[in-house]
Amino acid sequence: MPKLATPLTELQISKAKAKSKPYALADGNGLCLVVSPGGGKTWQVRYRLPDGTRPWPATIGRYPSLTLAEARVRAVEVQRDAKAGKVTAGAQKARRAALDANSAERIAEEKAATERQHASFRAVSGRWLAEKRPTWAPETHRKARLVVDSYLVPKIGDADMRTLETKDVRPVLVEMAANTPQLARKARQYVGSIVDHAINEGLRADESALRLARILPTIRSGHMPAVTDDDGQLGEVMRAIDAHGNRVVRAALLLASMTAMRSGVVASARWSEIDLEAGEWRIPGKEPDGSNRMKTGQDFTTSLPRQAVEALREMHARTAGDEYVFPPQARQQTPHVSRDSLSLALRQMGFQGQHTTHGFRASLRTLGRERLGIDVDVLEAQLAHAPKDEVEAAYARVKFREKRREVMQAWADYLDELRESGKVVPFKRKA
Structure with a gap:
């Protein structure tokens, strides 16, 4: 004799959780509750037709819209009608109802999966x-x-x-x-x-920011290495650059040292930006794709000292007709020399931990002020630091254009003096 099902309780039904596959909880007398992977709960009832066959179970409703007590009553009605040959939910109709219920559940699950993916x-x-x-x-x-x-x-x-x-x-x-x-x-x-x-985007509440401030251990951070207090050491840097065997890297480092522009801007310099006759480099604030070229996103013009023009004329003889001033080196994927090539050159010349390409900005800011007495506002304008407001920015561009031309020539002359104050040592690549 088959084991009779233990009747369900409301508590059992409410606690029934979704699983990876559909499963059924039997209540007895042909009634069961089917729980889908999406968490939906549907009442189904088995019954016999007058010829003794068992068609596809009839779906009679969804929980909790149809309660346990109501489902039991409805199950008795379906079985009674089936026995009398008055089945209102025949095999095909019941199958269609089940398929429709499964389709709705599947659509809900797919929608939930799409929302999860969008919110991942x-x-x-x-x-x-x-x-x-x-x-x-x-x-x-x-x-x-x-x-x-x-x-x-x-x-x-x-x-x-x-x-x-x-x-x-x-x-x-x-x-x-x-x-x-x-x-x-x-x-x-x-x-x-x-x-x-x-x-x-509305995926989280306004007050739901994470508490990340104290997650990481405290570490001592520092600025990029730069020579800012030793004229003799800066002279060594300039002598090493002057003797560097790679003329592309040499010219790029000279341009960086004499203009104090950021290394990425120097490496990606275009001939369309440079006017050798006027001695100016007009740098657009944005790249053609709309991304920032200058850190501030604003157009910037710097004068080119005589020494920088000489280095650029040498490059013009090599790359005239090309888009970029400094061509890429061996195996580089960029259309111009990589800014990492400039930093690598300084490390190979023996200045690792002492000076970087970006360090020329700090050298100008400190030694330009202390040795040459350049006004702080002029230095800040040359370094293209973002002023506090747009009015100040416009004022700085207009007021200091000619002054910056004077002081940057003085800075280039100062670097020449430091370079010539000692013996030139030819650069040899380290093994």
């Missing part, structure tokens, strides 16, 4: 990067994408931004801090910004 860290971070790209310099965007794609997405790419918590992010940042502390700090900054983006 992978998708939100991708939209965040796309939104930031027009306002960032190419190198800033490249670094952010590296951190997001290589460190964050592999760990938390599938995390739902609607429910993401600090505890979900902490292990990733702590692991990064142990191996790449500087990138970990960037990653923490990026995660905070990505969460803000999710809030702006």
Whole structure:
């Protein structure tokens, strides 16, 4: 004799959870509750036709719209009508009803899956990067994408931004801090910004920012190495650059030292921007794709000292007709020399930890002030630091244009004096 099903209770039904596949909870007398993977709960009842056959179970309603007590009554009615040959939900109709219920459940599940994908860290971070790209310099965007794609997405790419918590992010940042502390700090900054983006999209409540401030261990940070207090050492740097065997790298480093422009801007200099006769370099604030060329996004003009013009004329003889002033070196994927090539050259010349290409900006800011007495406002204007407001920015561009021409020639002459004050040592590449 088959074992009779134990009748269901409201508590059992309310606690029934979705599983990976549909399953049924029997109530007895042919009635059962089918729980779908999406969590939907549907009443089905088995019955016999007058010829003794059992057609497809009839779907009689969904819980909780149809309660347990009501489902039992309806099950008795279906079985009674079937026995009398008055089945209102025949086999085909019941099958269609079941298929319709499954289709609705499947549509709901697909919709939920699409929403989860849209709200995933992978998708939100991708939209965040796309939104930031027009306002960032190419190198800033490249670094952010590296951190997001290589460190964050592999760990938390599938995390739902609607429910993401600090505890979900902490292990990733702590692991990064142990191996790449500087990138970990960037990653923490990026995660905070990505969460803000999710809030702006309406995926999270306004007050749901993560608590990331104290996650990482405190580390001692410093500025990029630069010679700022030793004239003799800066003279050594200039002598080494002058003797460098690679004329492309040499010219790029000379341009960086005499204009104090950022290394990425120097490396990507275009001939269309440079007027050798006027001795000017007019740098557009934006790249053709709309991303920032200058950090401020504003057009900038710097004068070119006589020594910089000489170095550029040498390059003009080599690359006239090309788009970029400094062509790429062996195996480089960029259309121009990589800014990393400039930093690598200084390291190979023996200045690792002492001076970088970016360090010429600090050298001008400090030694230009202390040795040449250049006004601070003029120095800030030459370094293209963002003024406090637009009025001040316009004022600085107009007021200091000619003054900057004078002081940058004086700075180039000062570098020449330092270079000539000692013996020139030919550069030899380290093994």
